[in-house]
Amino acid sequence: MRAILGSRTGSGVAMGRQGASSRDVAALAGVSIGTVSNVINRPDIVAPRTRSKVEAAIQELGFVPNASARRLRGASTRTIGVVVPDVSNPFFTDLARGAEDKANEADFLVIVCNSDESVIKEEHYLSMLEAQQVDGICITPASRTSLQKSPTFKRLMERKVGLAVMDGRLRGVDACFATVDDVQGGAMAAEHLLELGHRSFLWITGPDSIPQCYDREMGIRSALENAGLGREALTRVEVQAMSADAGVAIGEALVQDGLRHTAVICANDLLAFGCLRAFLEHGIRVPDDISIVGYDDIDFARVAAVPLTSIRQPRRELGRTAAQMVLAQCTDSESVPPREVIFQPQLVVRESTAAPKAGT
Amino acid sequence: MRAILGSRTGSGVAMGRQGASSRDVAALAGVSIGTVSNVINRPDIVAPRTRSKVEAAIQELGFVPNASARRLRGASTRTIGVVVPDVSNPFFTDLARGAEDKANEADFLVIVCNSDESVIKEEHYLSMLEAQQVDGICITPASRTSLQKSPTFKRLMERKVGLAVMDGRLRGVDACFATVDDVQGGAMAAEHLLELGHRSFLWITGPDSIPQCYDREMGIRSALENAGLGREALTRVEVQAMSADAGVAIGEALVQDGLRHTAVICANDLLAFGCLRAFLEHGIRVPDDISIVGYDDIDFARVAAVPLTSIRQPRRELGRTAAQMVLAQCTDSESVPPREVIFQPQLVVRESTAAPKAGT
DNA sequence: GGCAGGGATTGAATCGTTTCACCGTGCGCA
DNA sequence: TGCGCACGGTGAAACGATTCAATCCCTGCC
Structure with missing residues (x-):
C-alpha cells in the first residue's frame, strides 16, 4: 500500500529537474x-533506530528540504535581506559582511540589495524581499x-518582519537600531582640528537627506559653536555621490578657486581620498598646506598617500549587531531584543592633519 | 457560494502575520x-475589464505574490546565489556588485555567500542555496x-541549476566560465619588470590551490623562462590569507632578512598595499629601493602611498557577465549561452615600479 | 490477564500559487 | 435555426514540507 508513493523519478537515485x-x-x-x-526538525522525538534509517536514506538520496515548501507551511525561510546604498563603498561592504557573518552563524542566508541611494530602487527591493518572504531585513535607508x-x-x-536599521535612525518607526553616534563623530573631527588651531573649515558632504551626513554636520556645527565660532567658519559643499571621483572633482575645483580654508572635513573616506589625490597632484602639501579629516576609517585610510586622520566606526560590528537584532526578533519570537544599540565613534589621528601654517 | 472563500483575516484590509x-x-x-x-502572469489573455478590476484589488490589498508558493508550483524563485571567498576584498566586492546589477535588471535577487576560502563553508553554502531553490549560482571556487x-x-x-564560474576554470566541469586570463596577467607583470631591467623577483602569493594564484605564477614563470632566466630568478612566498595584514607581515619579514630582490610581485593589491606599508615604515623607498607590482587594480591602487603599478581586471564586468550567463541558462531555457568568456587583463603602470638601482 | 498510559508513528489537512482541462456564452456562418 | 468556435473564466489538482490529532504498540502495574 505504500508502493503508490514512489517519486516521479522512480525509487533509485532520484534525480531530474528537482532533487x-x-x-x-x-x-x-x-x-x-x-x-x-520529525527527523529533520525534532530528531529527539524519533526513536534512534528509525532516525538512523531515515538519516541513511537522506544521505543516499542527497535530500535537501525544499525551503519554499517549508516556508509555505509557516516555517521560516532562514533568509534575511540586507539593503544598503552601495556595497562597493567599503563602509557598506563591511556592514554587509558583518551581517552575513552573524546570519551564517545562525544558518541564515543573506540577500544583498544595493539601493544606490535611490528611493525607488529601495522600494522595489523591499517588495521583492517581501515576496521572497524573508524573515528579517537590515537596512541602511x-x-x-x-x-x-x-x-x-x-x-x-x-x-x-524582523527589522533593524543600520547606521541611522528613523523618526517614528518602531524598529531596532544599530547606530553610531554621528553627531559625536562630527564633533570629534571638528574638535580635533580646533585643538590644532584651525578656525576655517570646509565640509564636503552628501545630500542632506542622508541621515549620516546630516548628523555629522550637526556635530561639527555644535563643536564650532561651542568654540565660539560663528556659522561663517564652516563652508558647506554638497556632492551627489559620495565617491572618490566626486572627491577628486571637488578637490580640483578647490585648487582652482585657491584654498580659502585650512582644513577639510569629508563625510566619508572616499571623498577624502579623492580630495587628497587632487591636492597632491597639484602640488598642495597635506597636512602642511591643508589638513584633511575623513570619516569611517576604512582599511585603506592608513595606507593612503598621506595616511588619513579619520573617524572610525565599528563597521562589521554594526552589521553583526543589526543581524543579531533581526534574528532575535524572528527566532525567539516574543523575547524583546534591545531596541537600540549606539556605538561610539573614535578619532584616529594619522598624518593628514596638523596645525595650520602660521601665516593663515 | 463564494462567501466561504474569505481570508483568515476577514475581507477588509487583510493584515496579520501574512499579507x-x-x-x-x-x-x-x-x-x-x-x-x-492570469492577471499577474499572462495579463494579455484576460479581458480588459476583468483585468482592471483585479489590478484595483491588488492595489488595495497591497498584494505581493508569495514567491515560495510560486516556486513550489514549479516557477522560478527569481533568485541567484553568488559565492565568493570574501566580499571585503574589493575585487570580490566588485564581482558581487556586477552580478547584482545584472540580476537586478532582470528582476532577480542575489544571495551573497562568503566562503572565506574554506571548502567546508563553501559546501555548506551550496547546500543552503540548493534548499533555497535558487535558479542559478555564480561562484568563485x-x-x-x-x-x-x-x-x-x-x-x-x-x-x-544555472552555473557560472567567475574568475577561474574547473577541469572537467560543464559550466559557463567568465574568466580573466591569469596566465597572461602574470606574464604582463613579469614582462614589465623585465623590461625595466629587473632580474631577481619575489612572488608573494596565496595557497597553490587557488586557481588564480596558480595561473598567475605560471605566467610569471613562463615570462622569466622566455627571458632566459632560470627558476632561481623567482623566489616564492606563500601566505594563508591574501590580506593587507598578511602583506604587512611579509613586508616586515623581508625587511628583517635584508632585501634580496629588486622587485616584488603580489598576487593581489591587498598584499601589495601591506608590503608597501611595511617598506615605507622602515624607510625603504619604493620604487627606488625596490619595485612593487600588485594585481587587480582596485580603486585604491591609484591613491596608495605610492600609486601602485597593477594588473587591471574588468571586475564588475566579470560579475555582470557571469550573472548574464546564469540568467540565460535559467530564463531562455534551451538557448545555449556562450560557454566561456575570457577577458584580457591590462597592465597599469604607476609609480611603484622603476628600473633597479645600478649597483644591484 | 487486562488495562492504563505513554512513546512512536501515521495520515490528512494545510500553506498560496500555477496550470490545465473544462464549461458557458455569444457570435458568425451555413 | 442550429452548429461550431473562440474567448473568458472557473475550479480542482498539484507542488513539498509541517503539524497535529489520531492510532498503534509496548510496558508495567494491579
Whole structure:
C-alpha cells in the first residue's frame, strides 16, 4: 500500500529537474513522510533506530528540504535581506559582511540589495524581499524620511518582519537600531582640528537627506559653536555621490578657486581620498598646506598617500549587531531584543592633519 | 457560494502575520483565483475589464505574490546565489556588485555567500542555496579541485541549476566560465619588470590551490623562462590569507632578512598595499629601493602611498557577465549561452615600479 | 490477564500559487 | 435555426514540507 508513493523519478537515485523529496526519503526508509519531517526538525522525538534509517536514506538520496515548501507551511525561510546604498563603498561592504557573518552563524542566508541611494530602487527591493518572504531585513535607508511613507515598508512592519536599521535612525518607526553616534563623530573631527588651531573649515558632504551626513554636520556645527565660532567658519559643499571621483572633482575645483580654508572635513573616506589625490597632484602639501579629516576609517585610510586622520566606526560590528537584532526578533519570537544599540565613534589621528601654517 | 472563500483575516484590509493572498484578491475583485494568477502572469489573455478590476484589488490589498508558493508550483524563485571567498576584498566586492546589477535588471535577487576560502563553508553554502531553490549560482571556487567532488555541487549540476564560474576554470566541469586570463596577467607583470631591467623577483602569493594564484605564477614563470632566466630568478612566498595584514607581515619579514630582490610581485593589491606599508615604515623607498607590482587594480591602487603599478581586471564586468550567463541558462531555457568568456587583463603602470638601482 | 498510559508513528489537512482541462456564452456562418 | 468556435473564466489538482490529532504498540502495574 505504500508502493503508490514512489517519486516521479522512480525509487533509485532520484534525480531530474528537482532533487529528491521527503516522499522519496520516506519511501526509501520505509516510514511515513511525517517521520522524515520529525527527523529533520525534532530528531529527539524519533526513536534512534528509525532516525538512523531515515538519516541513511537522506544521505543516499542527497535530500535537501525544499525551503519554499517549508516556508509555505509557516516555517521560516532562514533568509534575511540586507539593503544598503552601495556595497562597493567599503563602509557598506563591511556592514554587509558583518551581517552575513552573524546570519551564517545562525544558518541564515543573506540577500544583498544595493539601493544606490535611490528611493525607488529601495522600494522595489523591499517588495521583492517581501515576496521572497524573508524573515528579517537590515537596512541602511536611502533617505531620512521616505522609508516611513513606503507602503511596502508599512506592510513589512505589520507583518512583523524582523527589522533593524543600520547606521541611522528613523523618526517614528518602531524598529531596532544599530547606530553610531554621528553627531559625536562630527564633533570629534571638528574638535580635533580646533585643538590644532584651525578656525576655517570646509565640509564636503552628501545630500542632506542622508541621515549620516546630516548628523555629522550637526556635530561639527555644535563643536564650532561651542568654540565660539560663528556659522561663517564652516563652508558647506554638497556632492551627489559620495565617491572618490566626486572627491577628486571637488578637490580640483578647490585648487582652482585657491584654498580659502585650512582644513577639510569629508563625510566619508572616499571623498577624502579623492580630495587628497587632487591636492597632491597639484602640488598642495597635506597636512602642511591643508589638513584633511575623513570619516569611517576604512582599511585603506592608513595606507593612503598621506595616511588619513579619520573617524572610525565599528563597521562589521554594526552589521553583526543589526543581524543579531533581526534574528532575535524572528527566532525567539516574543523575547524583546534591545531596541537600540549606539556605538561610539573614535578619532584616529594619522598624518593628514596638523596645525595650520602660521601665516593663515 | 463564494462567501466561504474569505481570508483568515476577514475581507477588509487583510493584515496579520501574512499579507493578503491571491484568494483575498480574488474575493475582492469577484473573480476566481485562477484569474488573479492570469492577471499577474499572462495579463494579455484576460479581458480588459476583468483585468482592471483585479489590478484595483491588488492595489488595495497591497498584494505581493508569495514567491515560495510560486516556486513550489514549479516557477522560478527569481533568485541567484553568488559565492565568493570574501566580499571585503574589493575585487570580490566588485564581482558581487556586477552580478547584482545584472540580476537586478532582470528582476532577480542575489544571495551573497562568503566562503572565506574554506571548502567546508563553501559546501555548506551550496547546500543552503540548493534548499533555497535558487535558479542559478555564480561562484568563485575556494579551491581548484574540491568543488568537482562536492556532492551538493554534483546535484546542483544534475538539477540544471544555472552555473557560472567567475574568475577561474574547473577541469572537467560543464559550466559557463567568465574568466580573466591569469596566465597572461602574470606574464604582463613579469614582462614589465623585465623590461625595466629587473632580474631577481619575489612572488608573494596565496595557497597553490587557488586557481588564480596558480595561473598567475605560471605566467610569471613562463615570462622569466622566455627571458632566459632560470627558476632561481623567482623566489616564492606563500601566505594563508591574501590580506593587507598578511602583506604587512611579509613586508616586515623581508625587511628583517635584508632585501634580496629588486622587485616584488603580489598576487593581489591587498598584499601589495601591506608590503608597501611595511617598506615605507622602515624607510625603504619604493620604487627606488625596490619595485612593487600588485594585481587587480582596485580603486585604491591609484591613491596608495605610492600609486601602485597593477594588473587591471574588468571586475564588475566579470560579475555582470557571469550573472548574464546564469540568467540565460535559467530564463531562455534551451538557448545555449556562450560557454566561456575570457577577458584580457591590462597592465597599469604607476609609480611603484622603476628600473633597479645600478649597483644591484 | 487486562488495562492504563505513554512513546512512536501515521495520515490528512494545510500553506498560496500555477496550470490545465473544462464549461458557458455569444457570435458568425451555413 | 442550429452548429461550431473562440474567448473568458472557473475550479480542482498539484507542488513539498509541517503539524497535529489520531492510532498503534509496548510496558508495567494491579
